[in-house]
Amino acid sequence: MADKEVFDFLIVGAGCAGASGAMYATRLNLKAVMVAELPGGLITTTHLVENWPGIKSITGPDLASSLVDHALSFGVPLKNERVTEIVNANLNPPEGSQSGFIVKTAGNEYLAKTVLIATGTKHRKLGAPGEKEFENKGVSYCALCDGAFYKGKVVCVVGGGDSAAKEALVLSEHASKVYIIVRRDVLRAEPVNADRVKANGKIEVLFNTQIEEILGSDKVEKIHLKGGNEMAMDGVFMAIGHDALSALAGPLGVDLNDKKEIKINRRAETNVPGVYAAGDVTDTEFKQAITGSAEAVTAAFFAFDYIGKNKVVF
Numbered sequence: 001m002a003d004k005e006v007f008d009f010l011i012v013g014a015g016c017a018g019a020s021g022a023m024y025a026t027r028l029n030l031k032a033v034m035v036a037e038l039p040g041g042l043i044t045t046t047h048l049v050e051n052w053p054g055i056k057s058i059t060g061p062d063l064a065s066s067l068v069d070h071a072l073s074f075g076v077p078l079k080n081e082r083v084t085e086i087v088n089a090n091l092n093p094p095e096g097s098q099s100g101f102i103v104k105t106a107g108n109e110y111l112a113k114t115v116l117i118a119t120g121t122k123h124r125k126l127g128a129p130g131e132k133e134f135e136n137k138g139v140s141y142c143a144l145c146d147g148a149f150y151k152g153k154v155v156c157v158v159g160g161g162d163s164a165a166k167e168a169l170v171l172s173e174h175a176s177k178v179y180i181i182v183r184r185d186v187l188r189a190e191p192v193n194a195d196r197v198k199a200n201g202k203i204e205v206l207f208n209t210q211i212e213e214i215l216g217s218d219k220v221e222k223i224h225l226k227g228g229n230e231m232a233m234d235g236v237f238m239a240i241g242h243d244a245l246s247a248l249a250g251p252l253g254v255d256l257n258d259k260k261e262i263k264i265n266r267r268a269e270t271n272v273p274g275v276y277a278a279g280d281v282t283d284t285e286f287k288q289a290i291t292g293s294a295e296a297v298t299a300a301f302f303a304f305d306y307i308g309k310n311k312v313v314f
């Protein structure tokens, strides 16, 4: 282990949070690295972002690549790998010192004095019969990725939040009719997106409605609603939220909340010294690109502070 390269700040993930943290780390002269399965992350699946400060309108993929490029241009290496485990490098650090970390992937092990977990989320499943069977045969989780396959077709978006509204607006550019299926009696979208939905002649919101089953033969043909009604449908797009990808944190002793999100403080620190978290994987309630980026930048600063104050051993 003695000769192995040691990173100051290893970032798991290269979405908005990870890439922002990486960029800032180099400004603080930290030796940083991003290890990410899918660089760019979740924002690449949305069409337009109109709330990134300083840019009135940019596509999600363009915002993601500009953030990753910014970090790369400052010299942060990007390892396109999936992290499988993070462990303490030294289980009995001498008094007054802290253990560093070993970050494992299928083919590599990296040593790091501090770690930022910015792994984001995975989309939540509805759990209705037919959902799994028809995935990629009419059931989708990304309007930007799959919307163009539904030119002139009838589709629905399941969900009652801002993501559902935005997904419906993207789909309305392709489909002939878009239903938003909302379980409750309100669409909790950003007012600007709620107004766009209202003004869009192709979109109809169905409140107090739930899908009970998705039916078809080799692809989706109809949905069965709670209460007995059926609707002919060519595509069903899920926008019912996301679950934190926090599996790497638990074994390290990092505290999670009851939603399995990583608990952080205002310094983006977890309860484990040297382990930080940022973005959608954390217990922050308002999850946006800018909030995740800000947490990661904060983490970079306090990792810099931590490395200056602590002897880290391997």
Ligand SMILES: Cc1cc2nc3c(=O)[nH]c(=O)nc-3n(C[C@H](O)[C@H](O)[C@H](O)COP(=O)(O)OP(=O)(O)OC[C@H]3O[C@@H](n4cnc5c(N)ncnc54)[C@H](O)[C@@H]3O)c2cc1C
Pocket: 012, 013, 014, 015, 016, 017, 018, 035, 036, 037, 038, 039, 040, 041, 042, 043, 044, 045, 046, 048, 049, 050, 051, 052, 081, 082, 083, 084, 118, 119, 120, 121, 163, 164, 166, 167, 245, 278, 279, 280, 281, 287, 288, 289, 290, 292
């Ligand atoms: C439809 C939709 C529209 C949205 N619109 C907006 C908007 O207009 N404005 C806005 O600000 N936000 C918007 N958001 C929210 C925004 O996309 C997220 O808040 C943001 O992308 C989260 O960034 P992140 O870096 O925390 O996580 P992610 O973007 O999810 O990135 C996670 C990173 O971690 C990597 N990773 C995960 N597990 C591992 C592992 N084990 N090993 C290695 N790498 C791993 C992933 O590959 C990825 O690189 C929208 C979201 C959706 C779904």
